[in-house]
Amino acid sequence: MLKGTKLYSIFTGTCPVCQNESMYTSPNMYNPKKTQEMHERCSHCDTKYKIEPSFFYGAMYVSYGVGVALAIATFVISNYIFKLGRLNIFFAIMAIMILGLPVIIRLSRNIWINLFMSYDKEKAE
Structure with a gap:
């Protein structure tokens, strides 16, 4: 249903261009040695994931925002739904x-x- 959208690629961890293969070598993200381990290229469309050296350092800025959003959501749920103390x-x-x-x-x-x-319909087929 969402295939072909950025949301599909973001939430499934698939190749952003063809969305046919996972970017990660291990589906288990809770394996500490393989959490960040990625394939070099997509085997379906040959997209190179690391555009340049240190490409994913920029993801640290995104992780800050995601972490803050998760902390705020936890605070709201803990405070207003479960009525926990500080x-x-x-x-x-x-x-x-x-x-x-x-x-x-x-x-x-x-x-x-x-x-x-971005998703490329021609490369996806």
Whole structure:
């Protein structure tokens, strides 16, 4: 349904150009050694993922925004829905940030690469 959109590529971690293959070597993002490990190129459309050396350093800026959004969402849910105290809200935010770190890393990389590449219907076929 969403295939062909940037949202599809961002949330699935697929190639931003053809959206047929995962950019990551391991589907398990909670494996610390393989969280950031990516293929060099897409085997379907031959797109090179690292456009230049240190390309994904820019994803650090995106990860800051994603992390802040996740912390704010945790605060709102903890405070207004569960009505927790300040210390418990703090612990909830820390737990979510630590457990969500691999998700934040991959999501920020996916967002960053999708800022520079777009879906190409011809390469997808």
